[in-house]
Amino acid sequence: MVALASVSLAGVLALAGVLVASPDAPAADGPVWDAGAPTTPAPSGSATPTPAPSASPTPVLRLPGPVPSTGSGTFEYATGRGPVLGRAGQLRRYRVAVEDGADEDVARFATAVDSALGAPGSWIANGQRRFQRVPDGGGHDFTVYLVTAATAREMCAAVWVDNRVDGKSYTSCRGLGKVIINLDRWRLSVPHYVAAKVPLDVYRSYVVNHEVGHELGFAHERCPGRGKLAPVMMQQTLFLNGCVANPWPYVDGERYAGPPL
Template sequence: MARTTQGPRDAATRRGGNPDEGRYQRGQRRTAGEPLTASWRPDPDKQDTPPPRRKKSGVLGTYGWRIYAVPVLVVLTVLALMNMNDPAPDSAAQPGASTGATSTSGGEEPEPNIMGEAPSGKLNADIPSAELPGIKNYKDKGSGSWEVVRGTTNLFGRGGKLYKYTVEIEQGIDASTYGGADAFARTIDGTLQDQRSWVGGGNIRLQRVDNGTADIRISLTTSDTARRPDYCNFSIQYEASCWNNGKKRLVINLARWRYGAVAFESDLLLYRQYAINHEIGHAFGQRHKPCGENGALAPVMMQQSFGTANNYVWQLNQVDGGDKNAVPKDGKECRPNPWPVT
């Protein structure tokens, strides 16, 4: 019978020891088939030590990245200050008709909050053409609140900015004195839809509404309310209408609506068309204009309620609060005209 050769594992077993003890003894030779093992007690003298970091010298070493931040912050601060000192661009004026709106750039006076035919101060002079035709000491009084006349229109006008308007009547006015709310509204709508009115210039669109927000509130108003400082703010003896930009209210003076103006003689409809177009012209950014040529049609933005002669209008405008530079005293006199597009 052949004798079996015993390996180291059997020998260890015969000696009564653990057959696995020898393989992990330091200095013992690894047997075949055993896994590689890392040293479990590394030699501290052989550990890798990272090289010391080189310290930067000078200012860069002291302040590091902060040295770059300082000039960047200085540049940003200078740019911000320059931007603050730049003047803001002029605001664009509201679009007008073919003549265009008046801009407030170039040293011109800014548009006042209330634009009306009459100055705010008292007038001692007598201007016959500014009187109500055939009426003396006219007085009326309303409640100071308005009621919207029901009714709307389709949008009209070929292009440009859209303005929505309401038609309103001051409460307390006797309807028989002006023909009633519907008649007043029809005159407003018909005038503004006419191609000789502002829409004819091609850069204004309009639409009548009877609820919601309106850009212009066309309001038939008693003389007493119109004269108040918070509406038209005038105290001269002559009646006038106005555009109050702060309240978005176009005040049509009831006295003028009923009796017209001397310059228009007995043509009450022609005067009413003028009053509408003149005051809404202010809402579109237009300013007062003088008669440009003797015998020609007056510009609709001339203060025709007081006459169509420059000398008369100039005299009235010299009162405190008047539009003193609008009309020269040059003797020119025009013919009455209710339309901006002629």
Template structure:
């Protein structure tokens, strides 16, 4: 019995010694697992923080890209203004002081202008050697006499341009020649004035081309005054007139080149309403 108990005790001891190491191993394993679990909780947080956020299964929020607003276009620059072309210098009109003393007659004729009164036929002559066409000058004089404010339009006569058999002659002459022709009638024109002669009218080339310093209009308008004044003498108006009052139109029969005396320069015998422009008789 003792031997059996001793053997049993040996067996029990032997079994106890086997169980204890196993329990110890299990205990160690469980302790280690708990410790590991504890470490994972702490270390996991640190690791997660170090590695960044864990991936999720949610769809990522799309990033909105802001398209920059287009910059407003600057207003178009105004086109540079073109500088006006400089006016060509005006050709200075030169008038010769003297000429050949001979004349060319315009080979031109026309229909009578005017509706009543005595018919007066006239020729136009231009001194030789001057830069003036006799034919073109004749056409201009014809237009002057046909003007609605001139003599013919108001029954003071009819006028017809002819090349021969004329009742009077209109001559365009250089200043020296004009002086010589006017002097035959006892008239002093001083190289500046026009005159009426026994056979017609002498027009100073200087006045025809340049006009008058006392006349407000252009030389082309002043030519109306020359013809209306001298032809006025031809139709019987022998006297000159003076200014009818300050600011009023000067009569065509006034020697306007000698001064206006307060009047406004005027080239026509009649005003725009058809009234005759008259003034005090002076000579």
């Protein structure tokens, strides 16, 4: 994701409203992020208690606590070989790595990446591509890195991507064979997702599928219209421009895309 240095965070926030897009955006035929409701207990002593409505757990929108801003610049790689994700097509093998000092468990990060790439709406949905996680040294096509903001700035700059907003390392990015996920975004999501109560796991699936989409050769796309789902190749980390958050490149089994940027 290319974030130009001239982009201001205030400008980003101005584009986002209560419903991810804007307060007057029409309802979309997409996901509704429910923050959950309390459960009503059954009355005591009732012979035939009325079942209480099941409560949806309050979604985690961002993680509390400080986020390490710098790490060692060295990496721990996930071990083992994951299952083949997808039913047919070209097999792309990937490693998963976490920067030392990021205070993140590499196995847990690997599970999240596997889940994002193996979901029914991911890039495997068309039956023309498959993914498999492999250990370091197992022969890979690309690596998914989780790195601190300082390292993200260095790694993105090395592949000619400016990931800054308001002069600070902000977005994730992709270079040839490198999917670089910014730890700040992995832990904190983005303000317009948080304001709309979009779960952190949804943002995580989005950012993995977005940057892997670049690795597959897909370019940025625009919002197709107010209240519609945002294409996964839209720069949802920066804005939604009236669209609704969406982490998947395929919706109802069909490739979901917007106009080219």
